[in-house]
Amino acid sequence: MARLWGGGQIGKELPRPQWTVVLLWILGIVLWIVCGMAIVVSAIATPPESTAQFLMNRGVLVFLGLVAGALSIAVALLVKYTFSAAVSAKLMERLLRDALQKRGESGPTASALGGASHEEVVSLLSEIMENTLLADSEKALKRDVAKKHRQQAMRREVEALIKVGKYRDARERLEEFRLRYPDSDAVPQMEAQLSEALRQHEHSEIANVTEQVQRYMGLGLWERAMELAQGLAEQFPENPEAAHLPESVQIEQASNNRQEQQRLFREVEHLVARKHWRQALRVAETLFENHPESPETQSLKGQIEDLRRNAAIEERKEWETRIADHVQTGRHREAYALAMDLVDKYPDSPQAKDIQKNMEQMKIRAGITR
Numbered sequence: 091m092a093r094l095w096g097g098g099q100i101g102k103e104l105p106r107p108q109w110t111v112v113l114l115w116i117l118g119i120v121l122w123i124v125c126g127m128a129i130v131v132s133a134i135a136t137p138p139e140s141t142a143q144f145l146m147n148r149g150v151l152v153f154l155g156l157v158a159g160a161l162s163i164a165v166a167l168l169v170k171y172t173f174s175a176a177v178s179a180k181l182m183e184r185l186l187r188d189a190l191q192k193r194g195e196s197g198p199t200a201s202a203l204g205g206a207s208h209e210e211v212v213s214l215l216s217e218i219m220e221n222t223l224l225a226d227s228e229k230a231l232k233r234d235v236a237k238k239h240r241q242q243a244m245r246r247e248v249e250a251l252i253k254v255g256k257y258r259d260a261r262e263r264l265e266e267f268r269l270r271y272p273d274s275d276a277v278p279q280m281e282a283q284l285s286e287a288l289r290q291h292e293h294s295e296i297a298n299v300t301e302q303v304q305r306y307m308g309l310g311l312w313e314r315a316m317e318l319a320q321g322l323a324e325q326f327p328e329n330p331e332a333a334h335l336p337e338s339v340q341i342e343q344a345s346n347n348r349q350e351q352q353r354l355f356r357e358v359e360h361l362v363a364r365k366h367w368r369q370a371l372r373v374a375e376t377l378f379e380n381h382p383e384s385p386e387t388q389s390l391k392g393q394i395e396d397l398r399r400n401a402a403i404e405e406r407k408e409w410e411t412r413i414a415d416h417v418q419t420g421r422h423r424e425a426y427a428l429a430m431d432l433v434d435k436y437p438d439s440p441q442a443k444d445i446q447k448n449m450e451q452m453k454i455r456a457g458i459t460r
Contacts, residue, residue: 110166110169111166111169111170112166114162114163114165114166114169115162115163115166117159117162118158118159118160118161118162118163118166119159119163120159121155121156121158121159121162122155122156122159124155125152125155125156125159128151128152128155129152237271240270241267241271241274241276244263244266244267244270245267245276245280247263248260248263248264248267248280248284249280249283251263252283252284252287255291257284257287257288257291260284261284264277264280264281264284267280292326292329295322295325295326296322296326296329296331296332299318299319299321299322299332299335300322300331300335302318303315303318303319303322303335303339306318307339307342307343307346310346312339312343312346315339315343316336316339316340316343319335319336319338319339320336322335323335323336347381347384350380350381351377351381351384351385351386351387352386354373354374354376354377354380354381354386355377355386355389355390357373358370358373358374358377358390361373362397365400365404367397367400367401367403367404368401368404368405370397370401371394371397371398371401374390374393374394374397377390378390378394402436402439406432406436406439406441407441409428409431409432409441410432410441412428413425413428413429413432413445416428417452417455422452422455422456422457423456423457423458425452425456426452426453426455426456426458429445429449429452432445433445433446433449
């Protein structure tokens, strides 16, 4: 019986018409049995002298009894079906509420059903179930109350979206509210609230991003600084400060590059004056690599070969000095290894030719037999 009528908490929340249905079923069956017995009795015990009118009246009574029985059973089925539909609607409402609670989302969520929130879906289902038994005047009053409730729910949702900083979602929800309730006094109030929030957000966002851009420029991370500046300009195209930030980054980067070019050029000149050829060559190559189109690079192009030649001479002399030191201190294997490296790297140099003349002697001193 519990399975038939929707057991559990859902079935208990609704009035159970089980005894009404049972009585209607019994009444219909009893009427059919009585009619059947009347037909049998009429066929067996009808007196011969009965008139046609008497037989017709009895037949009409039997027919009405059969119809009444059928109607009783039909009403029983209708009551049972209505109760089952109410239980199904209640169960759907309960499932949606449970699903919403399990999601546990802090802000209002949108359903896939036409963009309506889960709360609105549950509210609409409740209205459908409750309005089926209301009169027209009560339904009209109910609709007014439900309309106000939905307006309040949508307004709370817009305010919640504004509070958590989801301004695009808030604007979309506000436009939906405007389309649904164009005459509502809440529309201008929510528009003012959203505009103020956007203004405050714009001011703080521009200040924060500008500070980050300056920090990246100070670290020399120009690409990252430009990415942030361009993103801010796209986000607030109407704000002059945000729109000009990428240009400011370009100007600052150009100024920094110019200062670096001049610094590297002066450093090359200083090292050349002190005849530190290898260091001068490294700085010049850095200038060439980082600023190939700079005036300083163009100025040094004619001197780069002299720098390389002098740097090689400086390196070979230092190499020769190290070989001589190893020989004087008896480290002949190290001296021989350095000599071989020098010959391999600068085979046509004067140092290599001198070493090749003494290579066999150095090999013997190093104890190398092969």
